[in-house]
Amino acid sequence: MANNYDLIVLGSGPGGYVAAIRASQLGMKTAIVERESLGGICLNWGCIPTKALLRSGEILHHMKHADSFGLKADNVGMDLDKVVARSRGVAKQLNQGVTGLMKKNKIDVHMGNGAIDAAGKMTVTAEDGKKTQLTAKNIIVATGARARDLPFAPADGEKIWTYRHAMVPKEMPKDLLVIGSGAIGIEFASFYNDMGANVTVVEMMDRIVPVEDEDISAELLKQLKNQGMTIMPKAGVESLKADKSGVKAKIKDEKGKVEEKSFSHCIVAIGIVPNTENIGLEKLGVKTTKGHIDTDAMCRTNVKGIWAIGDVTAPPWLAHKASHEGIICVEAIAQEAGNKDVHPHAMDVRNIPGCTYCHPQVASVGYTEAKAKEAGHKVKVGKFPFIGNGKAIALGETQGFIKTVFDADTGELLGAHMIGAEVTELIQGYTVGKQAELVETDFINTVYPHPTLSEMMHEAVLSAYGRVLHI
Structure with a gap:
């Protein structure tokens, strides 16, 4: 029958739509169910459009300080409506991009509220009230989360x-x-x-x-x-x-x-509240902790055929964590079905980077210095300031530093922490290092291009081992 699938994904955020694409790549007949907009909160109301807003704020900041670059910018101001319109335009472009990806990968999209009636069965109620019955051996719950209100002052949208x-x-x-x-x-x-x-x-x-x-x-x-x-x-x-x-x-x-x-x-x-209400989890007996769905390392719930990924599950609540969980989950489903070409690996949350796009930016991966010590490690810690980097000085971005935390006995990189310009781009270098289980000599013996901000990553490692060069 037309609405019988190998996999149904409930929710189309960065976890859900990535899971659907990977499932299609592995030959599964796949459907995605979304009640609002393809791309979920991240693409439409979160990660991406907020960065568009922050980019406008960053440019305005630089315009106000144009004189420090030998430039003139008189009567600098902003048009809030245009700033917002640009952000919404970015979100619309990405929403259309996800729509195109669904078509390209032959994924059926059902718009409406999805509720699991029983293992393998889902009802989708469209905005006009029309109900569609879907069936699948496996269902992934990727419904995300919403903002938590103050109990004594819920948001009114006005003030x-x-x-x-x-x-x-x-x-x-x-x-x-x-x-x-x-x-x-x-x-x-x-x-x-x-x-x-x-x-x-x-x-x-x-x-x-x-x-x-x-x-x-x-x-x-x-x-x-x-x-x-x-x-x-x-x-x-x-x-x-x-x-x-x-x-x-x-x-x-x-x-x-x-x-x-x-x-x-x-x-x-x-904080956030997981979107677990009214989707059928209670009657199925799906276990939760403080509303968030409990899963194993491969994203299985306690109910066979029901899986969960993203913000509806345990922290950290990050879009890239949700996307990677989507891959792990789908490959685990494929492996259960007999696919011998997939080899899903459980995710180590210590290798998930976190980024905050304020001004200055903040980025990190792994243990903080305090957490590393709490975990019983004897540590070597290195720091290098932006003021010691030629590219940072040329950019006029001399505030901030990079900090590394190594295990003193093994040389394992336990954590890396950054604050300053473009550190949300730099952090991936250390993330790859942690995933690959590199040690201090791997970072020390790597050649970093000059002049770049990435040279500070080298210096922060050198600093931890008493070999810093430029301060």
Whole structure:
């Protein structure tokens, strides 16, 4: 029958659509079910369009500092509507690209809300109410997650925003409160600060970007403060009230003092909620932890034929982790079906890089120095500053550094941490090294092109072993 498949993928984000493509490559008849837009949150409302916004903010920042490059840029300003329109155009282009990929790979697309009726059976309800029955031996749940609301002040889209509202603002914030300093919070804080808003960031942990190495957090704090932001670690928002004029927040600072402050707008970036409701998981008995689906190393759930990938599963909640899980999952399905040409390997989360596209950028992979020590390693640590790199000086980007953490006994690269211009591109060099299980001599004996920012990666390794050259 027409709607009988080898595999159904529920959700078309960077995990879902990549899984569908790989399944098609392996000869599976594949369907993808999507309730909103192909490409999911990442392509339409997350990873990519936010980078388009940040690019506009970065260019405006450089225009304001044109004189330092010997250039003139008078009456510099911005048109918020055009900035947003460009971002939405980027998202539309990528959505169309995924649509084309589905056609190219002969993947059937069913638009609507999908719900698993039983193992191997799914009902898709379209916007007009029409229901379509699909069947498949295997189903991958890739439904992602959504922004978590403050329980006492849910987002209204007017003055209290989630990331989706912050991407299509109806007006430019004058005084912006950002609650949460993870990647999403800090990226929007950076964008709106570059665009001219007065930005305050409140973080309940003792430092911003708390998953990063402590040295990175300290450097980012210093640089954001130098850019004019107000940063409040060890602080919490006790109440938040919005009206037509703006937002009033009662904020308890690190000393326990509570003060009411006024803002024009607020962005809430305090985490995510997995999209596991109303898709049939409960009646199937699929196990979850705090709403996120439990899986094994090959993305199997406890129910045969039901698999799960991406943000709907365990952290880290990153698009590239979801995509790689999609590959692992599909190849595991193919292997179970008897395909002897695929050899899926479980993912080591220590080899997944993380990137934050604020200004300056932050990137990392592996253990922080503290985590490496907690894990029982005796470590060698190296650092190299941007100010010691010729390309960084030529670019006018001299703030930041690269830090490496090695096992002192084996030379294994345990972690790498960066802050500065274009470090989100540089981090992959260390990620490949970790995946390939390279040791310090491999990095030391590699030739790095000159003049490039990548030379700092070499120097940070040399530094860990007392051989640094340019400082």
